[in-house]
Amino acid sequence: MKHTKKHSRHTRKPAGQTTREVGKNHGFWLWGTHAVTAALNNPLRVCEKLYASKNAREHIAEDIAVITASAQEISSLLPEGAVHQGLAMLTRPLHPAALEDITDQTRGVLLMLDGVTDPRNIGAIFRSAAAFGASGIIAQERHMPALSGVLAKAATGAVETMPFLPVVNLSRTLEDLAKAGWFSIGLAGDTKVSIGQALKGADKVCLVLGSEGKGLRPNVAKHCDQLARIPISKDMESLNVSTAAAIALYEARRG
Numbered sequence: 001m002k003h004t005k006k007h008s009r010h011t012r013k014p015a016g017q018t019t020r021e022v023g024k025n026h027g028f029w030l031w032g033t034h035a036v037t038a039a040l041n042n043p044l045r046v047c048e049k050l051y052a053s054k055n056a057r058e059h060i061a062e063d064i065a066v067i068t069a070s071a072q073e074i075s076s077l078l079p080e081g082a083v084h085q086g087l088a089m090l091t092r093p094l095h096p097a098a099l100e101d102i103t104d105q106t107r108g109v110l111l112m113l114d115g116v117t118d119p120r121n122i123g124a125i126f127r128s129a130a131a132f133g134a135s136g137i138i139a140q141e142r143h144m145p146a147l148s149g150v151l152a153k154a155a156t157g158a159v160e161t162m163p164f165l166p167v168v169n170l171s172r173t174l175e176d177l178a179k180a181g182w183f184s185i186g187l188a189g190d191t192k193v194s195i196g197q198a199l200k201g202a203d204k205v206c207l208v209l210g211s212e213g214k215g216l217r218p219n220v221a222k223h224c225d226q227l228a229r230i231p232i233s234k235d236m237e238s239l240n241v242s243t244a245a246a247i248a249l250y251e252a253r254r255g
Helices: 019-026 033-040 071-077 119-131 149-155 170-179 195-199 218-222 241-254
Strands: 028-031 047-052 087-091 108-114 136-140 164-167 183-187 204-210 226-228
Touching: 028 033, 028 149, 033 047, 033 087, 033 149, 047 071, 071 087, 108 119, 108 170, 108 241, 119 136, 119 149, 119 241, 136 170, 164 170, 170 183, 170 204, 170 218, 183 195, 183 241, 195 226, 195 241, 204 218, 204 241
Parallel strands: 108 136, 108 204, 136 164, 183 204, 183 226
Antiparallel strands: 028 087, 047 087
């Protein structure tokens, strides 16, 4: 199907408008080669419209309906600054996973994000979680950005494969996990216990990461079974949260 002129008249969205706001009215945008092709390979993903430049069309199977558009026309559909590589998909959000779907595992690693809101960081965390075989990612629903746009592009397809569990209350979720036999470790810099020490003997672990500015909230930290730190040089105060997640996941996988 050829792209028509009416699509080129879409106005660019204001820089402050988020993909969540777009999603409420018109669906969710995914863009970039990895994010879009992974979504197309996900049988649970609903594709409402798929736009591709002539050069990017080669990444899409011939039997998939595509609206051919120029790079400029695709840019006009997306938030300002979106690096789409000639591919954009209008889709619907995936159904979230449920906590009871994963609590019966005999082994596993979960990630819980407390106040982490930067979509690029969260996307990188999804990518690391998928790379190290995590069982899922938990976050507070009202503070979590949509799993689309910048976040999905940074995740390079991991939002299609990594279970996401939005919850209302993180502290209550930690209580539920404890009842199901999960050991929770909160990452914090003001403790002498290292992440390696805390992970010893734990088969089912939930790694809890706080925001870069404030860290773990006191009530969430109180509900963790153990607080642990990632040993770093005294010359550096802290790590980027996505880097910390990758290191903690590696340590959990290694153990």
